[in-house]
Amino acid sequence: MQKLRLFTPGPTMVSPEAMLEMAQPLDHHRTSGFRETLKECTGLLSYAFQTETQPLVLTGSGTAAMEAAILGCCRPDTKTLVCHSGKFSERWRDILVRFNLPHVEYRLEYGQGFKADQVDAKFKEHPDLKAVIFVHSETSTCALSDAEGIARVCRDRGALCLVDGITSIGTIPFKMDAWGVDIAVTGSQKALMLPPGLGLVAVSERAWEVVDSHQAPAYYTDIKAYRKSLEKWDPPYTPNNQMVRGLVFTLKQIKEEGLENVWAKTARLAKATRAAVAALGLELFAADPVDSVTGIRVPAGVDEPRWRKTMRGKYGVHCAGGQGSMKGQMIRLNHMGYVDEVDTVGAIAAMEWTLAEQGYKFEMGAGTAAFGSAIAAE
């Protein structure tokens, strides 16, 4: 009977309606019906990415989509800047290393976001950079980088701009075409409100030129093969067509709501959560906090595994912990997708009750009150 609320920054909560949509009878993927579905999905993805290009659908994790982007756009004879300040940017660095792709690693302390002038300074040091990779919303540290500014620097410097938008697209402002982003990537299990299983990649005309200028050391993640699938809406390998059906369903919900309204909701939840954090005497993990997910430092005297375990076990509120070296140092509360004010105030209440259980000193109800005041002030 216990209700589970996923407050993890992916997978996020999936609505019963979306689940039932994907439980509808399965059809084959080489049919006019599926071609229509894929075409519709692609059009809706263009809206979510804010682009005139046609995003590609890969069956796989976000990592598969990001690998596809990197192998297509980072040539073995050119140099890429990889901005690294968290577990996900570390993964993109690892892909460059694995495929022996020349790169410069730019490290910042975990919790910091990258700014345009910092990236521009790297171009002064390395004028031969041909691509920049960064994570817009670094899910592991809950930090925001300046995607618009960095994309502008890339344009000015004649380099491709590759954005991990896995926890930004469809949740905080992201405008692929207006900002001049070249590759943007997301996954199904974040703002798109589905289980994990699909990776999405949008590619600019400039990026296609680079992709077409060489043969990527890839087969399954070769984006050229997926582009061909846009001609007749026939994917190169058997796609998870049931999830594409689900994606049409959730993308339609996003379009109906309007991206600006979705962005505003995320911002509202994040702002109110930060107010609650302050009222409880807690601290944010990130120096540059992002709105998609809030990372809260575990206060002294509180045992993190026990805190999260009690929250889930007693109240069905599942928050994420820290990853890698950040393990035990923070909990993360999601604001993406199918989550609202009522859900979130409940999560904050559960956080308070379980903090009290560990003897942490604060005024009971201060968090939910601050959350409510912030919402009311909007």
Next chain:
Amino acid sequence: MQKLRLFTPGPTMVSPEAMLEMAQPLDHHRTSGFRETLKECTGLLSYAFQTETQPLVLTGSGTAAMEAAILGCCRPDTKTLVCHSGKFSERWRDILVRFNLPHVEYRLEYGQGFKADQVDAKFKEHPDLKAVIFVHSETSTCALSDAEGIARVCRDRGALCLVDGITSIGTIPFKMDAWGVDIAVTGSQKALMLPPGLGLVAVSERAWEVVDSHQAPAYYTDIKAYRKSLEKWDPPYTPNNQMVRGLVFTLKQIKEEGLENVWAKTARLAKATRAAVAALGLELFAADPVDSVTGIRVPAGVDEPRWRKTMRGKYGVHCAGGQGSMKGQMIRLNHMGYVDEVDTVGAIAAMEWTLAEQGYKFEMGAGTAAFGSAIAAE
């Protein structure tokens, strides 16, 4: 109101029960609950593959799983034999070509299966072969290769044996350990009775030695990363955990039924279908027909697209056509997974009715009668 019956050799029919299992509330994948699920899934997969090893679960198509197998086991400094007599073996050849992996291509006419002595003869020509790739059940031609015999040759010759078991595992006899197969691969959308979205790879101890002897030119499809996930049941990248849940459900059904009974059912349906084909004066496409799926040559005077279109449009029976150069030459009727005698006799009836519509001469009912007699004789 029209009922759809998927007789395509993948995706095959999915039961409403399995669909609803995957429509249950989503949980996170870094939980003790999912670890238990993945562990249970792995144990059940060992049964399906008939192996003591622990098969790996990749989020992706069968192609991703096969790429993982090839990149792990076919070293850049050793030579692989790739047996090619259909669209899928052509794809494995293409992967070897894409990654510049040294190989010898052994082509047979489409419709033929590979025999042990033929493969052994190739070892005489090329004693330096270190691996053999073949498709056990070539879905595109509906032909069977002698997996047991070829695996024995590989053992004798000290080469690894890589089997595409995508339409054989869980549907016709396949015994990984007893036969000495080194890598076996399948997908979720065939005998495992789920939508597409998961690729499964089982790896022998001998194969792991080769995998460990070099770094594969892979990241997302690097099987080493997935092996690590068996230690703590933590997959390297966000998995489609909802489909893993579905897979436990369908694998339990297979185990309860018993693999031998599943194999016998497939054989029964295939035998009875072949009897119907003969009674209708039709011909099989394959010289070495496999039981997983029957490929029937389109008779002279019958328009294949119209035939299949009418079958689906009028009777909800969706057969597959020919792929690539076989387009227009055959239709394919699936016997894998969630399909039985009653479904299949209905499909044969629909085939008769739609053949009659195109003026093909035969005795109406001869196909269903022959099908019924064959079933009754079992």
